[in-house]
Amino acid sequence: MEMSNELLDIHPRELKFIVELKKQSSCSVRLFNKSNHYVAFKVKTTSPKKYCVRPNTGVIEPKSACDFLVTMQAQKVALPDMTCKDKFLVQGTVVAEGTTEDDITSSLFAKENGKYVEESKLRVVLASPPHSPVLLPINGVHDQVPVFETSPSKDQVLQGDENVGTQLKVIENMMEQKSENIEPPVTVEARDLERVKGVEELELAKDVENLRFKISELELKLEEAQVTISKLTEERRLTARESESLRQELALLSTKKGVRRVQVGFPFLFVCMVSLVSVVLGYLVRCQ
Known part of the structure; x- marks a missing residue:
């Protein structure tokens, strides 16, 4: 069977993993079935012990999509470089x-x-974890909080309230500028974790649905087994009843056969008496 167009649209075609010591990293891949047929897929890797793919096989309906999650195992030692x-x-x-x-x-x-x-090949790209924004240089120079080596004495504070107020305003302005320059960090790892969480929730929902379906199938099979057992029990009861009826009929036939034998035959004593009477009569007749 030849196909002129591609079956699956894969996004992304590069698997990007954030490499951190003793931390797993995950990447989600979406497969879209562009054809009008049902398509089965299978995912293979050159390092099966290093990666976990869930699910690694499946069937995609026409014009539908399916996601699988690739998890890279935690690194125990630091990598010499980021080439993979x-x-x-x-x-x-x-x-x-x-x-x-x-x-x-x-x-x-x-x-x-x-x-x-x-067949479509996907390459792996490794990336370093993003640094904390507090440590990032601003315009090439690290921004640091100013350090005051000496603090005004009590007399100077009492005599120079205006100077203290001015210094406080300057410090507040510097802190405001710093807070404006520092934006809240939005790391790739946080987005990946949210995406992984969504995929895991979707997989969990699918697993729950499959479990419910299997439970319903088992319940149906259990009901069928109970019906079969009841039928076998009823048949066994009927067979026992028929066997008892046949046994009674056999006993009745045996009794009737014995009665017939008694009615048709002659007792041995009766035969002896007739023989004796015949002998006596013959002897008397001969003597006369």
Whole structure:
């Protein structure tokens, strides 16, 4: 099956991670299915022990999107430089409607018999954590709070109230200028954390929905099992009743057969008496 257009639109195509010691860093990637078919995807990496991809497989409906989260494990030692040769590979192929994530296997992305499998490579970019804005230089010179080496004596304060007021105003003006120059920090890490939190909440909602669906399926199967057990119990009861009825009929037939044998046959004593009478009669007749 040949495709003239791309199946998946990937954004971003560079995975940017903020490298900090003993801290994980995450990056979210969105896959958009531009085709009119169901598309299955799989994410691979050259360093599977270094990264965690959730989910690494899935099925995207036509004209729909799906996000996956890539988490880089915490670094135990400082990196000598920020160059990284790690790569990610996103594979996509058209599947039939109704295909689920459980149906996705490695053989599904095998390029056999002219099957079209789209592959897109993503590179990894490492970045240093942003510095605190208080330590950033302003116009090339670090801004510091002025330090007064000597403080006015008690007599000078009492004699120069106007000078003290003027100094306080100067200090307040300097603090206001400093507060205007320093903007509240909005770091990339905070935005990434918010985005990761949103993705994790979405994944949690999906997991809860899947769990509810599986529970409902188990309940249906349990009801079917209960119905089957009740049917088997009823059949067993009927079979036992039929067996008891057959046993009674067999006993009744045996009794009737014994009665018939008694009615048809002659007792042994009766035969002996008849024989004796016959012998006596024969002897008397011969004597006459």
